[in-house]
Amino acid sequence: MKFFNKDNKSALEAKGLAQWIAFGPVVFQIARVLRNTGVLRILLEKGSAGLTQDEIREHIRIPAYGLRILLESGLGIGLVIENDGKYSITKTGTYIHNDPLTNVNMNFIHDVCYKGLFELDKSIETGKPEGLRVFGEWDTIYDGLSSLPAHVQKSWFAFDHYFSDLAFPTALSRVYSNGIKKILDIGGNTGKWAIASAHFAKDIEITIMDLPGQLEVAREKVKQAGLEERIHFYPANLLEEKTVFPKGFDAIWMSQFLDCFSETEIVSILKRCYDSVTEDQYVLILEAFWDTQRFEAAAFCLQQTSVYFTALANGNSQMYHSAVFLRCVEEAGFVVEERIEDIGLSHTLLKCKKSKTIHR
Numbered sequence: 001m002k003f004f005n006k007d008n009k010s011a012l013e014a015k016g017l018a019q020w021i022a023f024g025p026v027v028f029q030i031a032r033v034l035r036n037t038g039v040l041r042i043l044l045e046k047g048s049a050g051l052t053q054d055e056i057r058e059h060i061r062i063p064a065y066g067l068r069i070l071l072e073s074g075l076g077i078g079l080v081i082e083n084d085g086k087y088s089i090t091k092t093g094t095y096i097h098n099d100p101l102t103n104v105n106m107n108f109i110h111d112v113c114y115k116g117l118f119e120l121d122k123s124i125e126t127g128k129p130e131g132l133r134v135f136g137e138w139d140t141i142y143d144g145l146s147s148l149p150a151h152v153q154k155s156w157f158a159f160d161h162y163f164s165d166l167a168f169p170t171a172l173s174r175v176y177s178n179g180i181k182k183i184l185d186i187g188g189n190t191g192k193w194a195i196a197s198a199h200f201a202k203d204i205e206i207t208i209m210d211l212p213g214q215l216e217v218a219r220e221k222v223k224q225a226g227l228e229e230r231i232h233f234y235p236a237n238l239l240e241e242k243t244v245f246p247k248g249f250d251a252i253w254m255s256q257f258l259d260c261f262s263e264t265e266i267v268s269i270l271k272r273c274y275d276s277v278t279e280d281q282y283v284l285i286l287e288a289f290w291d292t293q294r295f296e297a298a299a300f301c302l303q304q305t306s307v308y309f310t311a312l313a314n315g316n317s318q319m320y321h322s323a324v325f326l327r328c329v330e331e332a333g334f335v336v337e338e339r340i341e342d343i344g345l346s347h348t349l350l351k352c353k354k355s356k357t358i359h360r
């Protein structure tokens, strides 16, 4: 592991970082409000010349007291600097204002996770998504996804799609390379992969298997794209052991899906995949592992995303370390025939086949 193996901060730096953590929620909310009120936007537009507080208020309707609080906190956070009473935006402030990755992460944390995270200690104790109660009485967030408030759904889907949208273009050519034409897309969600696959080649046929609520959305998108003849639907809850997997596909595809389950559940799902494919057919898994990232910030994002699963999603899954995940793949009876790194922003593609030596 190239990160997280040295404690090389001075005592002063360490104590400083501890204060950033202690005030973490304040730092987060100030940054978000500086972004949402347009203060960062106007400072970016005015460049290095900067603006006084009064000049900012000529452009944005905001009370003087509120603006002063935001800017003074923003100085400490490093989003703005001040010279002779004029404020200008920093590089970090610019990322908070307009970096797509930062914005999907920030909106996801605020709209989906923020209130529920208050229950994290209970979730750690019970292994249940105790924070999910802020939205409703479901066992997992997936059961309630199609009924979440519109702005929460928007941030959830934007977060999910941001990473898969970046990964899919490369993944398409890697997946449809071994004569694969007929694919079962488990956890296919709103049909993004299915629609992209159908556009990728005219002879590709996809069946999406997901919870009924999600398939309603997918059905509508597929209809709008005019692809009903080549995209089919198979509503099912994979947590129910009795769920029968359809057969006869060249490959099973699971993208950002197995991280929604505990290790035991992953093995159970993969064992059922094992029973539904032949020795020639593939199980293809697209996942982001925190230990295989090129950048420490990417590993950090995945480690923190895990906590959403703990407090909000289902209480027992995470963005996995690759070693933990690969143990599940092996336990279910598969070997990784090919492992392709650096798909999209942070993903690994695992091309798995049935192990010849398995005796279950």
Ligand SMILES: C[S@@+](CC[C@H](N)C(=O)[O-])C[C@H]1O[C@@H](n2cnc3c(N)ncnc32)[C@H](O)[C@@H]1O
Residues within 6 Å of the ligand: 142, 145, 160, 161, 164, 186, 187, 188, 189, 190, 192, 193, 209, 210, 211, 214, 236, 237, 238, 239, 254, 255, 256, 257, 260
């Ligand atoms: C994180 S999304 C992944 C979406 C998509 N594959 C992608 O790469 O963007 C996980 C999907 O798994 C589905 N899912 C979660 N639990 C499920 C279950 N018990 N049975 C069937 N599908 C489930 C969710 O409905 C959701 O569509």
